[in-house]
Amino acid sequence: MTKSQRWIVRHFGELVEKYGGKYIAVVDEKIVAIGDSPAEVDRKAREQFPDEIPSVIHIPTKEALTCIL
Amino acid sequence: MYSIEFEYLTHAGQKVPIIPIGIKKKGKWYELWAFVDTGATYSIFEAKEAERLEVDIYKGRKMMVIVGDGSFIPVYFHKVIMKIGEVEFKAEVGFSERLGVGFNLLGRKDVFEIFKVCFDDRKKIVSFLREE
Numbered sequence: 001m002t003k004s005q006r007w008i009v010r011h012f013g014e015l016v017e018k019y020g021g022k023y024i025a026v027v028d029e030k031i032v033a034i035g036d037s038p039a040e041v042d043r044k045a046r047e048q049f050p051d052e053i054p055s056v057i058h059i060p061t062k063e064a065l066t067c068i069l
Numbered sequence: 070m071y072s073i074e075f076e077y078l079t080h081a082g083q084k085v086p087i088i089p090i091g092i093k094k095k096g097k098w099y100e101l102w103a104f105v106d107t108g109a110t111y112s113i114f115e116a117k118e119a120e121r122l123e124v125d126i127y128k129g130r131k132m133m134v135i136v137g138d139g140s141f142i143p144v145y146f147h148k149v150i151m152k153i154g155e156v157e158f159k160a161e162v163g164f165s166e167r168l169g170v171g172f173n174l175l176g177r178k179d180v181f182e183i184f185k186v187c188f189d190d191r192k193k194i195v196s197f198l199r200e201e
Contacts, residue, residue: 006076012078012079016081038117038118038121039121053098055089057102058102062080065081
């Protein structure tokens with residue numbers, strides 16, 4: 001896994017609390033974009049870091065997580 | 070033998086095997102996260118991901134897929150290059166506006182045919198193994 005992927009794993013609990021329902025883009029272990037669509041956060045991330053592939057994840061809500069079978 | 074391990078995502082005691090995967094479309098790589106769903110035949114992503122990948126969702130092969138509550142949802146399938154760990158392979162993934170689970174699903178088709186997938190809930194790790 002990349003550093004940014006590990007960062008997401010380590011901070012997932014906080015991300016659910018803060019950004020549940022949102023999309024975030026992570027580059028170099030930092031959140032560089034938050035929004036309502038993956039296209040939006042991907043574009044914002046690549047504008048800032050054109051040589052990087054942002055890690056884009058839809059942060060589930062707490063309710064969605066508790067409903068996973 | 071190639072293998073890669075992914076830690077589960079955890080929140081308030083819930084542990085879920087959501088992993089990062091790469092998708093290449095029109096020569097460009099994207100990274101998204103998907104729930105490893107052994108009960109799903111197909112990989113189905115949220116329709117919003119199609120917009121990001123610049124895929125015209127309705128140009129894909131349409132199939133009605135049955136979901137957990139017994140209803141059928143329309144899914145449009147497109148060919149992509151998928152990457153798990155360092156392994157790139159051709160895959161067909163579906164997109165649906167009716168997925169409604171809050172995350173992408175990584176199903177068995179094309180993925181479990183080349184990887185052995187092992188879940189270790191005690192260690193909170195899912196492993197992908199590929200024998201040469």
